[in-house]
Amino acid sequence: MRITRSLAAMTAAGAALALGACGTQSGGGSGSGGDGDDTGSGASITWDMWAGSESDIEALEAQLAIAQEENPDLDISLQHAPWNDYFTKLTTNLASGNVACVTSMNGQRLSGYHEAFMPLGEEELATAGIDPADFTEGSLDIMSYDGELYGIPYDVAAMLVYYNKDMFADAGVPEPVAGWTFEDFDAALDGLGTDGTAFGMGMGEFQWMALPIAHAGVQPVDESGALDLTNPAFLEASEWYASIAADGHGSLPPSASDTGWGEQEYQAGNVAMAVDGTWNASSYLNNEAGFAAGMVDIPSVDGERLGLVLGSGYGISADCENPEAALQVLGSLVGEAAQDQIASSGRSYPARISSQPLYFESLDEGVQDEVQAAFEAVFTGLEGQRSTDDWAQVNESIQPNLVTVYTGQSTITDVLEQTQSQFGD
């Protein structure tokens, strides 16, 4: 009897302890964020970032070394996870109140996570030593939501049409030039044939959506910030996009789990064109399949091109215990030295204007001028991307249905109407 009672008491105590632990922040654990002392010096700051490969991690460590050198009195450490797992991990970290002080964020996903970040005002920017004028015009929009700035971008990006010069030459189709139109795009598709090698159908959000957005001239989120997937112009443009698959031009994803289909097919040299971001430009130029890669901006309609400015940046977590130290680290991570490092490694196109020329210098001499021309074309007249709080979920919901659209089992209109009714207000 006594043993049962003791057992019950211990179980209850254990449960209370565990439940308590679930609800509070674990204080000062190694490798966790939110730690540090009040004075700022000797504080340890964790930087959380995505990294997919050894070379990614090496590049991050090089940036970390720069930040560490600029802040010798701080102890900066790096946490990383692959892109696909990063946001799952961030969600669980948020649930357990264990977010790294300096947390990386992708602009398209900021809407769903903005509450986790500390808004940055003039005072914070001064602490970090950041002058907004040093960054590409409009690039601060990437890390802004609802008029509030939540982070500083380290790169700017836009969607491009990548093309395979060898396949264009084989088909005798003229290569696309900057400022091309959707008529030119359709003509290129026709010239490339209907054996499923003309275009890699996209599965990622902007890998498929960039063309319909440009074709329609509207974003699927209206100016008031409400989801607008069923905008007639957007629906019509999406139907046009789906017809690329129906007409036999497109290479179709074999499974809904192939979330990077169009880009992968392009990288493997299987399709002549695909849409992807500027962030992959250098990996396409150095593709292992050995084809000559070209790039051009998204086609325009009647001389107007609706392209969106995308990118990623770093923010300070809202519950960071030592925001001042974290801001100093942030300042170093988007500072000149770190941005020069990003640019000269050719990994992404830096947001800091003074570092941008180094990006082109990192490329092979033969392609430098061409890439610079394409980038200059694509980075003009961009619009900030509008999104809703549940934008990431909207895309997760559309994605598995794209396969049924491309294979003709459902229509894109049905899919978008269903998604609109599920997520629209």
Add this chain to the structure above:
Amino acid sequence: MTATGASAAPLRRGQSRLRRIESRQALGFISPALAGLTVFTIAPVILSIVMSLYDWPAWGDRTFVGGGNYVDLFTRHPDFWPSLRNSAIFTLLFVPMNLAVSLTLALLLSPRIKGRAVFRVLFFIPVVTPMVANVLVWKMLLQPNGLFNGLSTSMFGIELPSFLSHPQWAMVMVVVMSVWQGMGYNMLIFCAALEQLPEPVLEAARIDGAKGWRMFSRITLPLLSPAIFFTTVMTMITSMQVFAQPQLLTGGGPGNATIPIVMFIYDQAFTFQQMGLAAAAAWILFAIIIGLTALQFSAQKRWVHYEV
């Protein structure tokens, strides 16, 4: 008399003191296990019940909604019923196929044929190789530009359907791949059971003239029934919990054609950040599994023969 009584009393007192000390020591010994059980099992279970009654985002404010999550799942959520249906279809296809295949393999390998140890290892390999590797291989086989379609078009000129992007074929292929992956485990259990069959019973049957199909259906199968019962229950439970195969092979698609209930729970929790909804769905799955298992246990009296 008095002397005995006087000596008995301290003895009892001594015994009870000893028992107290032993109890305390026992408590000391089991406390690590008990603490582990509390922290890693009991507390999460209680927490998940609480969670299922709340609108519980991954972070931010939580509001009590009572049975709201359950009502939402059954009446409003567009993917909940399809995911339950998918799990049911998977279980109905997978459990009989898995048992039939693994039992057949075990029967084929039970005579003392040459190299049967090699075959056992071969059939068991998919069980121990990581699921991701298995799925990668199957994807390469099943893709339109994969091995199956390549062979079919080059040898017979027949274009196979795109297995993983067709709603019905995708489910069939998830089941086929899972049977291939899981058959080795049940095969080993059946192999062990076949070797334990009581020789006197078999010999008596043989003397009475039983052989072939009659021997199998009247003697071997009833003697194997405890093993079949065990594998049915375990396979049913694992198939209700299937996740990795559809997640990696079809991504739950096309549409929601292959999303099983566990993947639905995962998506709700970690993609859509609705922990409360996910916890409620998890408890519904738990209730279904417990119900089905109880049903199987109550039905076993009719067909499971335990040797006495």
